[in-house]
Amino acid sequence: MATPTTKKPRLQEQRKALPDGPGVYLFRDGKGKVIYVGKAKSIRKRVNSHFTKTSGRPQSAGHADMVRAVQDIQCLLVSSETEALLTEQNFIKQYRPKFNIRLRDDKSYPYIAISMDEPYPRVYFTRERHRRNRLYFGPYSSAKRVRNTLDLLTKVFLFRSCTGAEPGRRSGSPCLDYYIKRCGAPCVGYVSQEEYRESIDGVVAFLSGRFKEVERDLERKMKAAAAAQEFEQAALERNRLRSVQALLEKQRVSNEAVGTLDVVAIALEGTEANAQVFQVRDGVLSDRQSFYLENVAEADVGEVALEFLLQYYGEGISVPPQVIVQHELEDLDVMAELLAERRGAAVEVRAAERGDKRRLLDLALRNAKLALDQEKLKSERRRQQRVEALDGLQDALGLDTLPLRIECFDISNLMGTHTVASMVVFEGGAPKKSDYRRFKIRGAAGIGKPDDFASMNEVLSRRYAQWETQQDLSPHDPARNESFATLPNLIVIDGGKGQLSAGAAALQGFLDRGVAVISLAKRIEEVFVPGRPQPILLRHDTPELQLLQRVRDEAHRFAITHHRQRRDAAMTTSILDDLPGIGAARKRTLLNHFGSPEAVLSATREQLEAVPGLPGKTARELYTFLHRTSG
Known part of the structure; x- marks a missing residue:
């Protein structure tokens, strides 16, 4: 059994044996899980710096937690700094370590995708970025931005956006999009594959920021149609050209000579960081994006910028010929080499000191600082709302303590099959997803005999049994599961009186230790409490009921997701x-x-x-x- 004192000599021996050369190192916890990946010119010096306190730089709580959790150190020597950077990123993608700087994953960013593997490629809105043979553009700042861009592109390039009839046929009738000049109708053979591919080339050029090329091509088509006395077609090409020019004029920066580049600015304050990316294409500010980063407390702006660039310019993202940053990065040449490899051509990464590029950088930096200030205000408002909800819940239910840790349980099945249960955890009024757990019902209810009461009794009995088991384990034992080892203040059961009775019978040990148990019935949101014949009715506009609803709905979502996965896996097995x-x-x-x-x-x-x-x-x-x- 490992303890802080017994693990220290082992770590000291590992640190002494570390090489003094470039490479990548991994920190693992007591369960063997990778919790941090780092790179260094000297592995020995960099690793030892994690364990050495410096007077000029206080250690953050997050960094202290990481150092305490480390029980094993591994390293890999590489031949160059570029290889170290690339290896570090590959390990981060593979292990998703808890303490590395990373983009906050609070939403799926919108992209435009082109299905290049199809004879007549589709251009469409998506939030995923992993399918093969797809060309992705983005991420965009908002879904509205993507839809507005697609709306313009369909008018100019007449590509198909539907998944209807397979294109290339020579019969049938086109859909409405053809008649309103938003599609060339490849589905009925009105457009050849070569002509359609030419339109897609135009879409790619526009989304890649080659706006002048698009304007020249539209102007050429307009003049060619006029010369052939096809005046209606010439008018259509003129209108398309004007649509493109009107959009670009609204977004043009002060000087077209700025060219094509990305401006990246980082604002860092304490444990918070925001990155702003201004995308300039052919002198046009085509989009602006905002990203928040986590685990930045021990980093400086240069380190955050480097990690952001590596994560932002991932697979499938187009890299411009120039990236402007706010100051010279330590690994600037290495970064440029890596981005050039991803772009397939030279990339310049540099700081801007004067001119239009510097003005754009200053504007991006002001936006980053403003975003941090706004996020602080929102965080404070959310914190106050959670405090109000917890206080209100304690008063409404007559609890002895504030319900800082709430666990909610839900049962899911379809006509008695594949019955599962979920446990979700809210701490301080917010979800703690690392403590979520799923249960496969083992009793009769799990094999086709639906019985929600028996299922609830089983899962809560197992929850309490797990808690008892964890009490016999040391806090540093790798087998210890903190999700089950922690005692909740309040248990919420999704259901009415019956579910509550089944749950209370299984949780007598918890009840004896001061844990409160309630159930929440969906019909009119009645709250049932053991020993009380009448339900508690909370006002629908109160933060305490809204918190209970969020907890209950999250448990339901988590259970449904797990149930569908089991059902689909069973269907796949039986069919294939x-x-x-x-x-x-x-x-x-x-x-x-x-x-x-x-x-x-x-x-x-x-x-x-x-x-x-x-x-x-x-x-x-x-x-x-x-x-x-x-x-």
Whole structure:
């Protein structure tokens, strides 16, 4: 069993043995989980700096927590600083360490995607960025920005946005988009594949910021149509050109010579950081984005900027020829080399000292500082609202203590199948997702005999049993689970009197230790308390009821998600596992390609033969089997 005193000599020996060269190091906790990844010109000096207090720089609480948690150090020597930077990022993506600087993942950023693997590519709004054979542009500052951009592009380039009939046919009628001049109708053969690809090239040029190229091309088409006396077509091209020019004029910066670049400014204050990115394309400010970063307390602006650039310019993101930062970075040359590799051409990363670029940088920095100030105000308002909700809840329920830790339980099933339960945790009135837990119901309710009362009794009995088990473990034991080891102040059960009775019977040990238990019924939001015949009715506009509703709804969402995963996995197994010549790897390949088991079963022979990685013979045998089975 490891304790702070017994682990210290081992760490000291590991630190003494560290090499004095460039590379990457990993900190692991008592469970072997990677909690921090770092890079250094000298691994030994950098690692030792984590464990050495300096008088000029007080150690933050987060950094102190990390140092206390470290029980093992590993390192990897590399041949260059560029390789160290790249290896560090690969490890961060792989392990998602708790204490590394990272973008706050509080939303899915919007992108524009182009399906380049299709003969007639679609251009569409998306919030994911992982599909193969997709060209992604973004992230954009808002969904509204994406939709406005797509609205303009459909008018100018007439691409398809639907997932309807497969393009390339020579029959049928076009949809409304064709008649209102928002699509060229490739679905009925009005546009050849070559002509359509030319339109997509225009979309790519526009989204890449090559605005002058787009303007020249539209002007050329307008003049060509006029010369051929196709005056209606010439008027259409003129209107498209004017639409593009009107948009660009509104966003043009003071000097077109600024060119194509990104301006990146970082504001850092205490434990908070904000990054602003101004995207300038052909002298036009095409978008402005704001990002918040976590785990920055021990970093300076240069370190935060470097980590932000590495994460922002990830896979699928277009890198401009120049990136302007607020001051010279320590690894500036290495960063430029890495971005050049991602762009496929030279990239200059430098600070701006004067001129229009400096003015843009100053503007971005002011926006970053303003964003931090606004976030502080919002955080303070949220904190006050949570305090009011907790105080109100204590008064309304007559609790002895403030319900700082609330656990909520919910049961989910579909006609008695795949019954699961969820436990969500709120601390200080906010979700603590690291403590969320899921349970697979083991009793009769878990094998097709629906009984929500029995299910609730089972899951709460297991919760209490887990708490008892954890009390026998040392706080430093790797087997200890803090989610179960911590005693809640309040347990909320999703349901009415019946669920509460089932839960209270299982939680007598908790009740004897002062833990309060209630249930919340959905119909009119009645709050039931053990030993009280009548429910408590809270006003719907009170923060205490709104907190209970958030907790209950989150437990329901978490349970439903887990239930769907189990149900879908069972369906996939039952449908695909009997197919001849299809093992686990090929099953994943088919599902990734078609999207669902049902789509696999209805696929044509040609579609099966087109699946990457599936041999033609296997595809034909599979089609024959499915056809014989369905016939």
